[in-house]
Amino acid sequence: MGIYILRRLLIAVPSLLGISLVLFTVLALAPGDPFEELATNPNVPPEVRMALRASLGLDDPVWQRYLHWLTSMLKGEWGFSFISRIDVDTLIWDRIPVTIAVIGLSQLVALAIALPVGILAAVKPYSWFDRIASTFAFIGFSLPTFFTGILFILFFSIHLGWFPFVFQSEVSATGWAWWVVQFKQSIMPIMVLGLFQAASWMRYVRSSVLDVIRLDYVTTARSKGLTERVVVLKHAVRNALIPVVTLVMLQLPGVFGGAIVTEQIFRVPGIGSLLIDSILRNDTPVIMAVTFVLACLVVLFNLVADILYGWLDPRISYT
Numbered sequence: 001m002g003i004y005i006l007r008r009l010l011i012a013v014p015s016l017l018g019i020s021l022v023l024f025t026v027l028a029l030a031p032g033d034p035f036e037e038l039a040t041n042p043n044v045p046p047e048v049r050m051a052l053r054a055s056l057g058l059d060d061p062v063w064q065r066y067l068h069w070l071t072s073m074l075k076g077e078w079g080f081s082f083i084s085r086i087d088v089d090t091l092i093w094d095r096i097p098v099t100i101a102v103i104g105l106s107q108l109v110a111l112a113i114a115l116p117v118g119i120l121a122a123v124k125p126y127s128w129f130d131r132i133a134s135t136f137a138f139i140g141f142s143l144p145t146f147f148t149g150i151l152f153i154l155f156f157s158i159h160l161g162w163f164p165f166v167f168q169s170e171v172s173a174t175g176w177a178w179w180v181v182q183f184k185q186s187i188m189p190i191m192v193l194g195l196f197q198a199a200s201w202m203r204y205v206r207s208s209v210l211d212v213i214r215l216d217y218v219t220t221a222r223s224k225g226l227t228e229r230v231v232v233l234k235h236a237v238r239n240a241l242i243p244v245v246t247l248v249m250l251q252l253p254g255v256f257g258g259a260i261v262t263e264q265i266f267r268v269p270g271i272g273s274l275l276i277d278s279i280l281r282n283d284t285p286v287i288m289a290v291t292f293v294l295a296c297l298v299v300l301f302n303l304v305a306d307i308l309y310g311w312l313d314p315r316i317s318y319t
Contacts, residue, residue, distance in 0.1 A: 079285040099270035109194030118205025140199025149265040208240040249305035
């Protein structure tokens with residue numbers, strides 16, 4: 001297993017280098033100037049502006065700037081934001097706990113809904129439960145997260161007044177009161193992302209279990225006198241989860257994209273809002289760092305999916 005993981009990590013290196021090269025080139029050739037405000041500011045002399053650009057290497061060729069960025073990244077120096085004048089790694093690490101908490105809990109909610117509902121719908125295909133669950137699933141992944149988020153705000157915040165619709169990064173409460181405040185302001189973005197993912201995953205779980213439950217070895221397990229619960233959970237579901245694991249792991253980085261919209265709606269101070277603000281202000285170092293982190297997550301979740309294959313299917317060997 002250790003040799004396999006090392007081999008996969010070595011294969012990922014050229015992929016990440018190619019991704020970083022494409023990202024850096026696109027951002028370098030994109031229109032806009034991070035020092036546009038200085039250009040229109042009469043209090044900043046032109047020679048000061050030119051000296052500042054030269055000190056940051058913005059007038060160097062693209063390949064030279066990329067090599068400088070790559071060597072700095074390998075040293076752990078991610079640069080600093082052109083707008084806030086704060087180190088990029090500090091900005092990201094300040095935002096990442098909130099994003100991980102919201103996305104992580106939303107994925108747990110999605111799995112807690114999709115797995116049991118999808119399995120029950122497959123065990124009883126074309127029943128009333130299956131039809132109702134499929135209907136809600138189609139509605140769930142047909143509605144975009146920004147529309148669902150606005151509906152949640154209108155109903156739960158404005159109409160009922162149960163939850164705040166603006167996330168507060170600084171909470172003065174302590175102890176259990178702090179947890180209550182965090183729960184109230186986090187529950188809506190968590191449920192918006194979780195329900196959207198659950199609707200999609202439920203259909204995949206149902207389809208995968210429905211394919212496996214008709215196979216001969218499942219029929220053989222029933223003929224041995226095993227209970228339906230053991231047949232479904234131990235024999236059918238475990239093999240049916242293999243393609244579902246692939247789907248979940250490959251979609252997890254994409255959830256960060258959905259979280260960008262959700263964080264903007266609920267004003268959650270996470271990675272998504274940081275990326276949007278950086279794009280609007282043409283803050284290239286922050287944009288490059290955030291997008292590169294997302295690319296690393298894609299590689300990481302692919303590796304986790306391959307490792308889980310061996311646990312779910314004993315026939316898969318990594319020797």
